[in-house]
Amino acid sequence: MKKKQNVIIKGTKEGLTLHLSDLCSYNELKEELFEKLTLHPNGYGDDHHISVRIQSDNRFLTESQEQEIKDLVEKKSNLVVEGFTSNVITKKEAKRWKEEGEIASIAAIIRSGQILEVPGDLLLVGDVNPGGIVRANGNIFIMGALKGIAHAGYQGNTNAVIVASSMTPSQLRIAKYMNRAPDYYDKEGQREMECAYIDESEQIVIDRLQVLRQLRPNITRFKGGR
Template sequence: MGHKHQYVTIKGTKDGLTLHLDDRCSFQELLTEIEEKLSANQQILPDSPPLEVHVKVGTRYITNSQEEILRKLIRKKKNFTVGSIESEVITKVEALKWMKQSGMTTVCRMVRSGQVLEVPGDLLLIGDVNPGGSVIADGNIFVMGALRGQAYAGRDGRKEAVIVASVMKPAQLKICDIINRAPDRFQDSKNEMECAYINEKEQIMIDRLQVLSLLRPDLSLRILERGV
């Protein structure tokens, strides 16, 4: 009798068991082997408290109904509960959402007093933000013009987000949950591009644009990849 292929690998962790599933076999073959292996493990630990089982399905796409079948199969065993089921495959909706959040929106106009410009990813504004105007982005903000209103970057929680402006004279800056109201130095700022970022002391700092290559070395590569 030939050697049976192992489609399921079980590893014990401090959080319970992790099941690594082969993504090249049929779903039914996985179910059969999971049943066998969990039964074998159950015999070894008959009186133990329930163990969490974390399932990693690799590059296999798992439908909602298949996920529920997996959960029922694991739960029906006395000693196991389902901790998580993870796939490396994302749906088209999730992919489009990610692309939208990680992409850059380019806008060519002036943001006037009372106007609010919001984008899901990074913002490249070619124009000024007048006093009373606001620009908001989940990611970074690049203003190719004068920033005299409010700018809020990293709205989705990205503390590494930055704000860049050709003329940095804002009424208020906000990155993630850190706010910096305009200090006196904004009024005396030279007409050169500057950047705002959160430093290691959780403060928003303003510096020359050139420091970004040291502070955010991956930022230049991301911008080049977008063709900006």
């Protein structure tokens, strides 16, 4: 019966991919990897550096194990490990993903000098006064007046939006982009609920809330209505 391979080395346009089985012990895996690399004492291909990606499937590798495998592979002078991929994540990463996917619902007034920051979406029931700052890695929804600063998608999410019942901000930020409210806004007048988003020209645009359904169809799972 043919022995199952725990390490499979495949060539790609970008270099090499090492597939590491998750059905054997770590020591067995390391031994087989060493044996297969030894079959090519002069390295792989020519003298140019070859990029190596390592896929560990459902096996979780600790930082020290990743370093061991990296050192083993890079003993071949022309192999360079570019990174590891896996189907499993750490508890810390899972917690971060969970937080980023949640909506933080907060009832408060953000006054001058105060900063409110959340890892996911923010639903603020209250006002953001001049000098106050709200910041979210996702979208920002304000059921009240936005007169201070709102920064959505602060870690680089350019699809994030800012929504407010009264949109009269001192400054708007989405990802790395920044804008101020248009001069024609009547800060004392009552306006309909509006949204801010990044358009195709990479500018922050303020528009009616109704446009979000077409611009960001994934912002809600609600399927009804017209």
